Amino acid sequence: MIDLRRLHVLRAVAHYGTVTAAARALHFTPSAASQQIRQLARDLDVVLLEPQGRGVRLTPAAESLLAHADAIQVRWDQAERDLRADHDAPAGPLRVTALASAVSVLLAPMAARLAERHPRLSVRIEEVGVEKSFDLLFEGASDLAVVESTPFNPPLSDRRFDQQPLLDEPFDLVVPVGHPLAGAGRTDLAEAAREPWIAPVPESPCRSHVMSACGAAGFAPDVVHHALDWNVTAHLIAHGLGVALIPRLARLTPDLPITRVRCTGNPHRRLLTCTRSGGHARPAVAAALHELRELAPAAVA
Template identity: 40%
Template sequence: MIDSRLNLLIAVCEYGTVTAAAEALYRSPSGVSKQLKELAAELDVDLLERHGRRVRLTPAGQRLVTHARALNAQWETALSDTTAAARQLCGPVTLGGFPTAISSLLTPAVVRLRDRHRLLQPVIKETFSSETLTALESGAIDLGLFVAGESTSHVADSHVEVISLLDDPIDLLVSEDHRFATSDQVSLADAADEEWISGHAHQDAYIELLAATRAIGYAPRVAHYAQELTATTAMVAAGLGISAVPRIAMSVSHPKVVQIPLTGSQIPRRRILFALRRGSRDNPRIAAAITALRDAATDSQVQQREPVSQKRPEGS
């Protein structure tokens, strides 16, 4: 096994502080600090140095992180080769993802895995996009879904393999008595005078909406802020505004709201990718998970092409 202290050092490299690394790995800062000091003492080199309130890796620490990532990749290759020799596919595989991905992609993928491989033990773990890299490196997850964006650009690193899964269009969500509720499609230009319910400025739903509306000459007039789907849907149903929601988030219909595709030259969408540790793709457990995930994504895209009337609640 690879020395677990090396992954602690990698986390400190990623997060910049011992405290942040410890929180990401669900460890105590004092415990992480103690283990890194023990590692430095065993190697007889300084691995970290103070830089204001933060710490940074010394040249020796940076080299050790590079070697640690290479060792992790070799270990994943060894695990893949060993697992491939087993007669039956069995054991745990942990899939991480953000909330809407869990409901629309990971849940049906795990159902498939359990049906296809009875001895496999798939586990779903909620993991936000910004946490994907550390969760992979720490071993908390084996495969992680995330939304591409500036905050996740670091995920595409040399020691992590990143693969595109699907593009998720952003739809309009309105109350059942809204003027748009009977429309088959709506352009963002037609919604310029509406009041919006949206996430905060750093959240992907707002970022995608703002980019699309700016491209046609306006910024959305946000009346209320919410990212969580239940809260957003409740406010839309009450007529407090309209919202832009990822299509896969509305895989289960909600009463008193209508989901409408956007049309025009500027249609906001999210790019959903998944990441895994380099060297692990040939691991039969992970390969089976990737196949199930791609099948779930294909089904999701087929459902997205259904007529809008099929997605509206009865009576709308």
């Protein structure tokens, strides 16, 4: 008989990449997590982990076992939903995570609507990055996430998660008032090729979108300033220190002497909704997804 707790430790090692990171997420010591894996290997009489440099990697036997483990987790989650289903109305806690701009423009009005329409539902919102959103879903600490699509996300085929498109969020070119492009209703991004640029910090998921958009317009931007927060970027622009691509959902400090200019070619980033596999069928999650889909089109109009 396989101990499902030990199987969960193996799933965590696969998700987080190391025994130490998995142990931290599960509130184990690394030695205790390693012991769980070793005992699972003994129970099954297979090798599950093998050395790779200073770390470990999963063996083919472990990869095969994980496919079954993920399927077991999906069925277990479904059993819990069936037992706890409230067929009258969404109820209970709903834990939702998202990036900052999505919290402001999508999750806040979503929560207000749900409070009005489903008073037995309690929405709890947390602003977190993309990687942390997937971690919280994996750990069962979140029910729904709005995430940015990046090359580093789990693939859409990952059976642990259900990822669905929510909206394609355009980037606008933001320039100081009085800039030659400020009066344009729409501009080709190549018109800003010789400008000093303000770009997201290298670790930001948005940086790749900005650099790709400039590359598609035929130039590499001369990045002279970096910022993490969009409003920091906006203040730099307001002082005439450069131009930037800023996503449409980012709500910038009002009354700054800056102008948004829409771009030909539609540079954008894709936002996804994500649940654990099958989680979208839970009444509370389904109600939240309905509200998000109603709010999304107007948010980027």
